[in-house]
Amino acid sequence: MLVKGLGISFDLSEDHLMIQDMIRKFAEKEVAPGAAERDRSMEFPREICMKLGELGLMGVNTPVEYGGSGMDSISYAIIIEELSRACASTGVVSAVQNTLAQLPLYRFGSEDLRRKYLPDLASGKKIGAYGLTEPSSGSDAGSLQTSAVKNGDSYLLNGQKVFVTNGTAADLYIVYATVDKSKGSRGISAYVVERTFPGFKIVRKEEMLGVRASGTAQIAFENCKVPASNLIGEEGIGLRIALTTLDSGRVSIAAQAVGIAQAAYEAALKYSKERSQFGKTISNFQFIQGMLVDMITSIEAARLLVYRASYLKDKGLTFTKEASMAKYFASTMSEKVTSHALQIHGGYGYTKDYPVERFYRDARVTEIYEGTSEVQKMVIARNILGG
Amino acid sequence: MKIAVLVKQVPDTAAQIQIKPDWSGIVEEGIKYILSPYDEYAVEEAVRLKEKFEGSEVTAVTVGPERAKEVLRTCLAVGVDRAVLIHDQENSFDPYSTAELLAKKLESLNLDLVLCGKQAADDDMAYMGGAAAQKLNFPFISLVVQIEILKETGKAKIRRQIEEGEEILEVTLPCVLSAQKGLNEPRYPSLPGMMKAKKKEIEEIKPADLIPDFASLAKTRQERLQPVPPRSAGRILKGSPEEMVKELVKLLRDEEKVV
Numbered sequence: 001m002l003v004k005g006l007g008i009s010f011d012l013s014e015d016h017l018m019i020q021d022m023i024r025k026f027a028e029k030e031v032a033p034g035a036a037e038r039d040r041s042m043e044f045p046r047e048i049c050m051k052l053g054e055l056g057l058m059g060v061n062t063p064v065e066y067g068g069s070g071m072d073s074i075s076y077a078i079i080i081e082e083l084s085r086a087c088a089s090t091g092v093v094s095a096v097q098n099t100l101a102q103l104p105l106y107r108f109g110s111e112d113l114r115r116k117y118l119p120d121l122a123s124g125k126k127i128g129a130y131g132l133t134e135p136s137s138g139s140d141a142g143s144l145q146t147s148a149v150k151n152g153d154s155y156l157l158n159g160q161k162v163f164v165t166n167g168t169a170a171d172l173y174i175v176y177a178t179v180d181k182s183k184g185s186r187g188i189s190a191y192v193v194e195r196t197f198p199g200f201k202i203v204r205k206e207e208m209l210g211v212r213a214s215g216t217a218q219i220a221f222e223n224c225k226v227p228a229s230n231l232i233g234e235e236g237i238g239l240r241i242a243l244t245t246l247d248s249g250r251v252s253i254a255a256q257a258v259g260i261a262q263a264a265y266e267a268a269l270k271y272s273k274e275r276s277q278f279g280k281t282i283s284n285f286q287f288i289q290g291m292l293v294d295m296i297t298s299i300e301a302a303r304l305l306v307y308r309a310s311y312l313k314d315k316g317l318t319f320t321k322e323a324s325m326a327k328y329f330a331s332t333m334s335e336k337v338t339s340h341a342l343q344i345h346g347g348y349g350y351t352k353d354y355p356v357e358r359f360y361r362d363a364r365v366t367e368i369y370e371g372t373s374e375v376q377k378m379v380i381a382r383n384i385l386g387g
Numbered sequence: 388m389k390i391a392v393l394v395k396q397v398p399d400t401a402a403q404i405q406i407k408p409d410w411s412g413i414v415e416e417g418i419k420y421i422l423s424p425y426d427e428y429a430v431e432e433a434v435r436l437k438e439k440f441e442g443s444e445v446t447a448v449t450v451g452p453e454r455a456k457e458v459l460r461t462c463l464a465v466g467v468d469r470a471v472l473i474h475d476q477e478n479s480f481d482p483y484s485t486a487e488l489l490a491k492k493l494e495s496l497n498l499d500l501v502l503c504g505k506q507a508a509d510d511d512m513a514y515m516g517g518a519a520a521q522k523l524n525f526p527f528i529s530l531v532v533q534i535e536i537l538k539e540t541g542k543a544k545i546r547r548q549i550e551e552g553e554e555i556l557e558v559t560l561p562c563v564l565s566a567q568k569g570l571n572e573p574r575y576p577s578l579p580g581m582m583k584a585k586k587k588e589i590e591e592i593k594p595a596d597l598i599p600d601f602a603s604l605a606k607t608r609q610e611r612l613q614p615v616p617p618r619s620a621g622r623i624l625k626g627s628p629e630e631m632v633k634e635l636v637k638l639l640r641d642e643e644k645v646v
């Protein structure tokens with residue numbers, strides 16, 4: 001939205017406010033109450049995914065003709081922030097479902113693939129996941145080893161993927177594999193692999209520090225037979241698909257980081273006004289005030305970076321650098337803010353009687369997945385220095 | 388079925404309400420407004436009935452200022468078909484003329500059923516359903532927790548809550564029913580629902596278009612809205628238990644005069 005003469009506006013539109021209202025209410029009533037328990041039990045929020053799907057929140061940016069809501073990226077950022085404020089696991093589960101599983105299809109997939117898979121993903125009837133990372137290739141995704149060999153009208157996949165969010169619950173996976181190792185990253189292709197395809201296996205569920213209900217799993221392919229029509233786009237463009245998807249994905253992880261930090265800040269603000277020491281509430285102490293001020297200031301700055309990257313995307317402009325900036329800044333911010341929130345709670349913050357220790361654990365991963373902070377810095381550096 | 392829902396926009400029930408220094412009303416700045424929570428049940432029930440009986444139409448009607456359109460949009464987003472805003476300008480407080488306006492509009496809709504919340508969350512007046520029913524010459528049942536439409540007989544079976552139990556009633560349609568918590572679990576508006584709601588028109592009516600001499604209608608006037616006096620801080624008695632008990636009994640007897 002542009003304001004005449006100024007060219008900039010910090011107001012959310014009426015639509016965005018209405019969406020924020022709805023999602024906040026939903027998240028507070030339907031998502032937040034079970035968050036601590038899911039963190040303990042590591043149970044995947046399958047039922048919540050169903051409800052999110054019914055509300056059109058599982059295909060926010062997916063075009064309407066494929067069953068999505070066809071909304072803009074700012075709406076999407078608001079939705080992921082609010083979900084993450086209630087439950088970081090649900091936040092990343094939705095982000096993976098919305099972007100990592102669907103964007104490759106609606107941006108690069110054939111009409112048949114789109115019609116076949118998108119409506120069920122956008123409605124939450126099916127869960128999607130994204131398998132890029134392997135045991136020996138993380139930041140250096142271009143060196144992945146999983147192979148795809150064409151055999152008549154199908155491909156045979158062999159290899160392993162690790163850290164697959166939604167992995168335990170997913171019905172289908174966007175899987176990256178190389179058709180020709182000699183071509184390096186130019187040999188990489190992307191496929192839709194259904195859980196029921198022969199040769200597909202879930203190896204194990206990861207036990208993690210945070211986002212424990214995100215169903216993150218290791219998966220393997222042993223001569224896994226994938227129909228040739230499940231190739232997304234064409235052979236060799238896999239890394240481009242992966243990186244294009246991650247540009248958008250990174251903005252949603254930044255939004256997740258903002259949501260977690262916001263929850264931590266609100267908890268700390270409340271606690272600081274309730275806890276008394278030395279005859280007054282701790283909110284009276286300047287060291288506490290200083291932390292609260294740093295927290296809210298950096299949260300707001302991060303949110304603006306998220307909105308800016310989203311805004312550029314909606315205008316159809318390049319936003320790779322801005323997505324990396326948003327993710328780098330927001331995730332670093334979230335780690336600090338949740339740490340401050342824990343500090344403000346003192347010893348109680350270190351226990352499971354308060355939610356801040358969970359926020360602290362959940363925030364940490366935003367500095368790692370969809371490209372570590374170091375990788376974001378590399379992207380930004382390449383953009384500002386050229387080459 | 389043709390159904391109307393009476394709705395009201397009220398300050399968020401979680402908002403910190405401040406009364407203006409001159410006691411002329413509340414400070415509106417910075418307040419978030421919402422659909423009155425009991426009205427949500429009424430809206431949800433209307434939409435469920437619409438989904439049950441094919442060819443039904445639900446109209447939401449409110450009397451309020453321009454910003455009340457927001458709650459009408461919320462109604463449209465969850466499946467209400469038509470929305471009407473009757474601008475309130477002059478007699479904005481008077482419930483009597485509000486009921487006149489609503490009834491006048493409802494008369495023109497040829498209704499089978501009118502639903503509303505049991506009371507508005509801001510003034511808790513619990514007046515509108517009954518008053519509108521009276522003016523429309525419809526029966527009225529309050530605090531409803533279940534509605535079963537008996538299509539063949541043109542009646543409805545109603546369950547309502549009373550202190551000692553539940554009352555089951557049969558009523559002829561058209562009627563006015565006020566919703567109590569427990570009637571249903573209101574849905575959330577979906578993203579596609581919200582986008583569809585944006586495209587629907589909100590009918591806007593001036594009071595004088597419904598009632599030409601509307602300005603002279605008011606029978607109630609809000610004189611002022613005064614804050615409750617702040618509670619004085621509690622007192623902590625000091626001394627030995629015997630002394631404290633003695634002091635306490637003395638206070639209860641002489642100062643508070645409760646024993």
Ligand SMILES: Cc1cc2nc3c(=O)[nH]c(=O)nc-3n(C[C@H](O)[C@H](O)[C@H](O)COP(=O)(O)OP(=O)(O)OC[C@H]3O[C@@H](n4cnc5c(N)ncnc54)[C@H](O)[C@@H]3O)c2cc1C
Pocket residue numbers: 096129130131132133137138139140162163164165166208211216365368369370371372373374375
């Ligand atoms: C909870 C969770 C969920 C995940 N979900 C998914 C998913 O759904 N799908 C998926 O494909 N992946 C997923 N990942 C994987 C994630 O994207 C990778 O962990 C991440 O990209 C880092 O890769 P790595 O773990 O192999 O670390 P490495 O790449 O081995 O990095 C180790 C360290 O070296 C640094 N480093 C690496 N290269 C450089 C360099 N050139 N310069 C400076 N520093 C460098 C890194 O920043 C890091 O600090 C998930 C991870 C986690 C923890």
